[in-house]
Amino acid sequence: SYELTQPLSVSVALGQTASLTCGGDLIENKNVHWYQQKPGQAPVLVISRDRNRPSGIPERFSGSNSGNTATLTIFRAQAGDEADYFCQVWDSGTGVFGGGTKLTVL
Amino acid sequence: ELQLVESGGGLIQPGGSLRLSCKVSGFPLSGYWMHWVRRAPGKGLMWVARVNGDASSTNYVDSVKGRFTISRDNAKNTLYLQMNSLRVEDTAVYYCARGYEPLEYWGQGTLVTVSS
Numbered sequence: 001s002y003e004l005t006q007p008l009s010v011s012v013a014l015g016q017t018a019s020l021t022c023g024g025d026l027i028e029n030k031n032v033h034w035y036q037q038k039p040g041q042a043p044v045l046v047i048s049r050d051r052n053r054p055s056g057i058p059e060r061f062s063g064s065n066s067g068n069t070a071t072l073t074i075f076r077a078q079a080g081d082e083a084d085y086f087c088q089v090w091d092s093g094t095g096v097f098g099g100g101t102k103l104t105v106l
Numbered sequence: 107e108l109q110l111v112e113s114g115g116g117l118i119q120p121g122g123s124l125r126l127s128c129k130v131s132g133f134p135l136s137g138y139w140m141h142w143v144r145r146a147p148g149k150g151l152m153w154v155a156r157v158n159g160d161a162s163s164t165n166y167v168d169s170v171k172g173r174f175t176i177s178r179d180n181a182k183n184t185l186y187l188q189m190n191s192l193r194v195e196d197t198a199v200y201y202c203a204r205g206y207e208p209l210e211y212w213g214q215g216t217l218v219t220v221s222s
Contacts, residue, residue: 001168033208035151042201042215043143043151048208086151090207093165095141095153 002091004098011104012077020072020101022087030089032070034063038083046085047072077105108132108211110202115216122192122220128185128202128213136160136180139206142187144198145215154200155187170196192220 005023012018022032034047045054047063050070060075074081082105087098114126128140142154155166155176164176175188185202197220203209 031207035209037145037151042212043203043209044212045205045208045210048210054208054210084150088151088153088209094167095143095156097143097151097153100150 001094002089002096004087004089004096006085006087006098006101008099009102009104011106012074013106014079015076018074018077018081018103018105020074020085020103022070022072022098023068024070024089025068027068027070027089028066030065030091032063032065033088034072035086035088036081036083037086043086074103077103079105081105110204110211110213112200112202112213112216115200115218117219117221118192119222120192120194120220123188123190124192124218126187126189126200126202126216126218128187130183130185130202130204133204134180135178135183135185138204140176140178140185141203141205141209142174142176142185142200143203143209143212144196144200144218146195146198149198152198157185189218192218194220196220 031049035043037043050065051063062073086100109131141156157176173191177186199215201215203212
């Protein structure tokens with residue numbers, strides 16, 4: 001079965017840039033979606049199909065996908081960006097999530 | 107306003123059954139693929155199952171195949187998850203979500219606790 005690998009945690013200074021990675025075998029051949037989840041809240045889609053921002057998501061959120069790694073980049077990180085972030089793909093008709101990265105804004 | 111509201115969670119003993127519901131409003135359920143996703147305490151998100159608009163196609167994660175059944179009643183704008191032979195490891199918050207590829211909209215979740 002297909003596996004996605006995310007670092008457990010990433011820290012970023014307030015106002016700086018955070019890069020969250022999602023590794024998978026030839027992930028560039030898949031559409032990668034990213035979700036943000038804050039404690040006690042439902043997940044929110046922040047990037048769809050590698051690089052598309054849904055309505056209402058700030059331009060500070062950006063996505064890319066190449067080779068074996070997809071990346072969610074958060075520019076000018078804010079305190080409100082602290083959350084768990086999950087990448088997700090579809091493989092043979094089933095959904096696969098990465099283990100998630102906890103983003104801490106210092 | 108688009109809304110997805112889950113219900114039906116609770117405390118259940120191992121081996122028991124539970125049916126979750128997801129009542130939607132603000133859009134016609136029939137036009138969309140729908141999913142169940144769960145998050146166990148201290149763990150990440152896990153996709154559980156999906157069903158297409160007319161319920162002619164369903165998919166499940168291996169760990170729930172044969173135990174869980176996803177279904178829908180488009181006339182009632184309600185999605186269901188029938189969970190049988192529940193295990194302690196099925197303890198989680200269960201979310202319903204709308205979408206084909208990305209899961210665009212999510213409910214707030216309902217907690218299922220499997221414990222003796």
